[in-house]
Amino acid sequence: MTQKTAFVQDLAPGQNVADLFVIAEAKQATSRNGPYWSLTLSDRSGRVEAKVWSPLAQTCPPLAGGQVARVAGSVETYRDKPQIVVREIELVEGELQHAELAALLPVSAVPPEELLRRLEDLLQAGLAHKPWRRLCSLLLNDDEVRARLLAAPGAKSIHHAYQGGLLEHTLAVCRICHAAAALYPHLDGEVLLVAAALHDLGKAWELAGGLAQDFTDEGRLLGHIQIGVEKLEPFLRKARLEPELALHLKHMILAHHGELAYGSPKRPKTAEAVVLHFADQMDSKLGTFASAFDAEAPDGSWSPYVRSLERFLYRPAPTPKAQSKNDNKEPTQCLLPLKA
Secondary structure (H helix, E strand, C coil), rough: CCCCCCCHCCCCCCCCCEEEEEEEEEEHHHHHCEEEEEEEECCCCCEEEEEECCCHHCCCCCCCEEEEEEEEEEEEECCCEEEEEEEEECCCCCCCHHHHHHCCCCCCCCCHHHHHHHHHEEEEEEEECCHHHHHHHHHCCHHHHHHHHCCCCCCCCCCCCCHHHHHHHHHHHHHHHHHHHHHHHCCCCHHHHHHHHHHCCCCCHECCCCCCCCHHHHHHHHHHHHHHHHHHHHHHHHCCCHHHHHHHHHHHHHHHCCCHHHCCCCCCEEEEEEEHHHHHHHHHHHHHHHHCCCCCCCCHHHHHCCCCECCEECCCCCCCCCCCCCCCCCCCCCCCCCCC
């Protein structure tokens, strides 16, 4: 196959495209003009909405999330966002080559393996209590857990929605909690660090990852909070953790969404649980801000409407950096004689 050249992040109104995309979502509906398909297409750079109108919608093959398709069409604007109007669509059969997969699957800027190593280093440095260290070692050295963590996105679409996204989010929450524990010495910094590392463990089973990046049956029926506590239980028994510490850890995981309305079966009832909740919120919201703007968006620009935050977002001009005293100095010259 030819090399992919049209990426979602570069699409502009009026542009014609003919390239490979992943069908992230596919929904069939009917309008006054007949049946149509509403698609979400993706590649490593992002997602874009697409429409397959009649009569093409009546003749194209059945479409579903996780399929790869060669799509030809034109880019238009709908509700201030690019949208592809599809003229031709052909499903790609068989396995893709490594280079083709790399162009289609979004991945964290730092490789997931490196993110996991940094997480392990932080836990190694921040935990002194042997049962905590044993729990984290058992979990992160389990073959299934490790493989799932390396592949998992942090969310389906709102923040950190790419391979390695779960580890990227987890590491950031751990760093925020570690800093908070240093600022507020009365906090139990060790349970806070472990809970930060494990608060979204269930997402490694909630989301399928890969090309589909959709919810699993387990994810739809239980949700990542319940899954995470269930997956944690056998490791808690092996780690021989004190019952009161295990109880606190499970409470923090159950309460990390903060409110019943946001999916937490319990609201935070300890200081550490409150810190974890706000650390999780901070990183997820900043992840949403980061994904709302194109990489080339200038200062003083507005994002498209962000449904999850129910608002437009603004990118302000940053404070000018102070000029270093050495910036205007001539480079130092070596005046020593050269040896013959």
